[in-house]
Each structure stands twice: as structure tokens, then as C-alpha cells.
Amino acid sequence: MARVIELNKSITDSNDRDAQQLREELRRRGLFLINLMSSPGSGKTTLLSRTITDLKDDVGIAVLEADIESDVDAAHIESLGAVALQVHTDGMCHMDAGMTRRGLEGMDLTDIQLAFLENVGNLICPAEYDTGAHANVMLLSVPEGDDKPLKYPLMFSMVDALVITKTDTLEYFDFSIEKCAERVRRLNPGVQIFPVSAETGEGMDAWENWLKSHLE
């Protein structure tokens, strides 16, 4: 005999629980996880490379690379002195907490204090799934334009920090950091904003100090 069971359960419930559990476990192990989100081509590789080079003497760093079409080369990241792993998302458009956990379990995290999850290059889906990270960071590159916050409000409203990358190209693009910051702060008053050029090193100090402030 068929019977109907009322659930009224949001589909993100079980992921939210897994994410919370992962976050606590990582914290107990002394590992701070950053969920890095952006469009493809926003400069994640260059930012990560520079960050690793600058911090590796003080901080053990790992990179979990989850983009569908990888743009961070795991071998390159390892050559800079970090632990790296490429995971296959099987065409998924976002990482969830379970996938993040499985990825991290495949890495040697001894002596690692700071891990970056490079989420799938996409400004929509990753915003809806908690990965278990301790901080959500988004990259927006100058060539993408200062109107992106208007087009992808959810992503901009849920991040803890926004890194505006490729500021060395500002003179060639119609991009106003003030205008962009104002648009983002309207959605997200508490957000930290770091304009950087990983190429010239401008602004990297503020970003790296923010990272270090989260480590025990």
C-alpha cells in the first residue's frame, strides 16, 4: 500500500550538516580552508603562485584543484613548495562538502595550516553549496568589469573577502575600484576587499596579512 511521507526538507540540509562537521574537524586539526571562487581566467593561478611563494617559509600550504578545466597546474603548484591535488568533479558545476572532504583525504596534510579549494570556475552554482570552508573568497579581475556585482549578487553577498586581481591593467580598462567596492558593500557590508596585482606585488601584503590573521 502506497503512503505519502511529508518531508519538507530543503535539499541543501544534508550538505549543510556535512559542511559544518568538516569545518569543525579541520579546525581541530589546525587547518584553515579557503573556498576560492571566480570566473575562469580571473587570475587564480597567478594569485596562488605568488601567495605560496611569499608565505611558504612560514606556512604549510595545500591547494585542492577542482575546476572542470583545470587552470591551476598541480605540478606547477607543487614546484613552488605547496601540496597540490587535482580532483575530478565529473562535470559537476560546484563542489559540495562531501567532495571537498574526499579531496582533502587524498592529500598529505601533515604540516599544512592553510588550504585553498579552487572551486569550479562559475559565479552561480558554487555560491549555493557550503563546502565546509572557513572563509569564502572570490576573485574578480579588472578586465571582467566593475559591474559584475550587479549581475551575480548572490556570489558577492556571501563572500568574506573579495580580491580584485590584475590591478596593473587598470589603466587599460574602464574599471573603478571605488564603484565596484560600493556595489559590493551594498550587498555585503562586512566584506574585506583587496585590490592586488600578483604580477607586480602591489596590494599582496594586505591580502597575505588577512590570510595569516586566520592561522593559529
Added chain:
Amino acid sequence: MHELGVVFHVIDNIKEVAEEQGITHVEAVTLRLGTVSSVIPEYLEDCWKWAIGREPLMTDCRLAIEPVEAITYCEDCQTEYDTIAHGRTCPNCGSEHTYLLQGNEFVIKDITV
């Protein structure tokens, strides 16, 4: 692509419930889906057909989708309006101090076992 991911989340949730309650087969699932939940029902149905084929618990499981209309509330003039037609800017007073009341739901309403 997002639709496939959410179908897996739906199935994971249902498997959890089935395990808790000792359910061996699910005949039908009803979802409540907001019209601005960033999920397209037609794609969802296609992904559903493929994904349930991999789950013995859900062989031939029917999917019903109940749409939830998107409504936004304006804090300045305290009115409600249709989100799809007007977006974030209130059509009554032009304010941007608005928030979504409903329409981004993605809820498993019930299952038939």
C-alpha cells in the same frame, strides 16, 4: 549542469530518509521549486530520468514539481511585487531596498513509498 548536481543532492537526502525509516522503494517524489531558484524544471526532469536509473531504491520513481512564485518585498514602501517582472528594483517606488520573500525554494515536499 547545475541540475545534475541538485538531483544527486535530492537522491542523497531521500536515501538518508529511506535508511532511517527502513523504506525499500520510493514510487514518487514531489519537489517545491522556486521560480528564481536557478534550476530549470525541464533539465531537472532529464537529469532525474538518468540519475534514478542508477539507484535501485528509486527505479521508475516519478517526479512531480510544484512551482513556487517569486515575490519580493520593498522595505521603503512596504509592498510586495512580482520578482520575475521587476527584479531587485521596486516598481512602486523605485527603491533598491528590497529582499526576496519567496521563490528560491528547493524543497523535497514529500515522497510516496
